[in-house]
Amino acid sequence: MIKTDALIVGAGPTGLFTAHQLKLIGLDCEIVDNLDKIGGQCIELYPDKPIYDIPAIPECTGEELTENLLNQLKPFNIKFHLSERVDELKQDKNKWRVKTNKGTEFETPNVIIAGGVGSFEPRKFSPIECEKFENKTILYSIKDKKIFYGKTVSIFGGGDSALDWALELSEKSKVNLIHRRDEFRAAQATVDKVKELSNAGKINLIVNSQLKTVNGNGKLEEIEVENDNKETKKLKSDYALGFFGLIMQLGPIANWGLNLDKKTIEVDTEKFETNQKGIYAVGDICNYPGKLKLILSGFHEGALAARACFKLARPNEKYKFEFTTSSKTIKNRLGVKSD
Amino acid sequence: MAKITYIENNGKSHTVEVVEGLTVMEGAVQNNIPGIDADCGGGMACATCHVYVKDEWFDKINKKSEGEDDMIDQAYEPKKNSRLSCQIQVSPEVDGLEVHLPVKQV
Numbered sequence: 011m012i013k014t015d016a017l018i019v020g021a022g023p024t025g026l027f028t029a030h031q032l033k034l035i036g037l038d039c040e041i042v043d044n045l046d047k048i049g050g051q052c053i054e055l056y057p058d059k060p061i062y063d064i065p066a067i068p069e070c071t072g073e074e075l076t077e078n079l080l081n082q083l084k085p086f087n088i089k090f091h092l093s094e095r096v097d098e099l100k101q102d103k104n105k106w107r108v109k110t111n112k113g114t115e116f117e118t119p120n121v122i123i124a125g126g127v128g129s130f131e132p133r134k135f136s137p138i139e140c141e142k143f144e145n146k147t148i149l150y151s152i153k154d155k156k157i158f159y160g161k162t163v164s165i166f167g168g169g170d171s172a173l174d175w176a177l178e179l180s181e182k183s184k185v186n187l188i189h190r191r192d193e194f195r196a197a198q199a200t201v202d203k204v205k206e207l208s209n210a211g212k213i214n215l216i217v218n219s220q221l222k223t224v225n226g227n228g229k230l231e232e233i234e235v236e237n238d239n240k241e242t243k244k245l246k247s248d249y250a251l252g253f254f255g256l257i258m259q260l261g262p263i264a265n266w267g268l269n270l271d272k273k274t275i276e277v278d279t280e281k282f283e284t285n286q287k288g289i290y291a292v293g294d295i296c297n298y299p300g301k302l303k304l305i306l307s308g309f310h311e312g313a314l315a316a317r318a319c320f321k322l323a324r325p326n327e328k329y330k331f332e333f334t335t336s337s338k339t340i341k342n343r344l345g346v347k348s349d
Numbered sequence: 350m351a352k353i354t355y356i357e358n359n360g361k362s363h364t365v366e367v368v369e370g371l372t373v374m375e376g377a378v379q380n381n382i383p384g385i386d387a388d389c390g391g392g393m394a395c396a397t398c399h400v401y402v403k404d405e406w407f408d409k410i411n412k413k414s415e416g417e418d419d420m421i422d423q424a425y426e427p428k429k430n431s432r433l434s435c436q437i438q439v440s441p442e443v444d445g446l447e448v449h450l451p452v453k454q455v
Binding site: 055056059136167168189190191220238255258303 | 386388389390392394395396397418419422423425426427429452455
């Protein structure tokens with residue numbers, strides 16, 4: 011059981027800056043994120059796209075913004091729990107008990123949800139029959155490539171993940187690579203290599219086709235693909251792998267008893283607190299009259315939520331507002347010399 | 350203004366007037382039409398405003414943006430006539446446009 015003053019759900023820009031604000035006012039915090047890396051949508055959806063509306067930064071990419079925020083957090087030691095999704099949130103007197111899908115447990119008076127549009131999950135195959143093979147012979151990520159050796163593997167998708175795995179697995183497995191069109195979004199060198207192996211008969215490349223259904227008794231045995239002209243083809247297959255990118259799902263947040271409006275959480279604009287005491291929502295996931303889904307709004311919301319956390323984390327102390335330019339206490343926390 | 354009709358997968362149809370200069374996605378969001386999520390808000394960074402456009406309209410609307418097909422690869426049940434509604438511009442030429450919504454977006 012980890013005890014902390016505040017737990018932040020989401021390691022995007024808002025979550026990172028909220029952590030900075032908490033540490034600045036002397037509170038501990040830890041951060042959980044379902045992605046395997048820090049940065050949220052900035053790193054997953056647009057690492058290379060320039061952003062032009064961060065105050066005082068005329069232009070930066072999603073990746074640069076994340077790096078800068080992490081640099082700003084350097085004076086502080088913040089524990090990140092990546093590749094973990096918060097599943098359970100339960101009240102225990104005036105504390106919250108939080109549990110992740112990996113079994114990590116926290117006890118904290120404050121939970122700040124900075125979850126963007128929810129957690130990133132792989133886009134799955136649409137035929138319903140795929141569900142019964144999921145995580146066994148139908149997969150959306152690879153943990154141990156050795157399970158495919160000597161088997162027939164059908165890989166779906168047109169991006170780098172699909173093509174990289176097709177190349178790698180083609181050495182020791184029989185590979186079918188299926189894509190819905192005949193253009194690929196993977197790196198050109200990878201596409202060229204795939205075409206070369208396809209011409210050499212080492213990869214069975216099937217374009218303009220999608221998965222129609224799957225068959226098998228207990229484990230996957232056969233897949234059926236359909237092309238744009240509605241012609242179907244059956245292929246023997248021990249495994250099917252889908253690499254269609256990630257989608258954002260609100261997920262377990264919907265079960266925490268919070269007032270929701272579509273996919274957003276209703277908050278007040280003083281503390282950014284939800285209808286549950288000690289649970290706050292900041293950034294894209296929160297909603298209030300006039301809400302703007304901008305990164306700069308997330309920073310403001312996080313700063314105010316952090317002050318609200320102080321009251322519950324230090325009930326016997328009084329919060330004193332201080333500037334970073336003049337406060338000796340803050341400078342000590344930052345590890346910089348005071349004048 | 351152009352009349353745009355959004356047809357849900359269950360057949361339910363919504364016709365609204367959308368101001369020129371907006372996108373078909375914005376027309377749906379501003380009129381609370383169910384079935385268009387638009388998670389990324391029009392940045393072409395997700396595929397949750399995915400629609401199908403019938404042949405008779407497909408060639409009349411503006412062409413696909415660069416990279417649009419890459420995002421459609423990641424949509425739910427993409428088809429030949431798939432578009433991202435955030436990339437379809439509303440103009441007098443598209444008055445009467447019908448778009449069909451997929452079973453779901455995520």
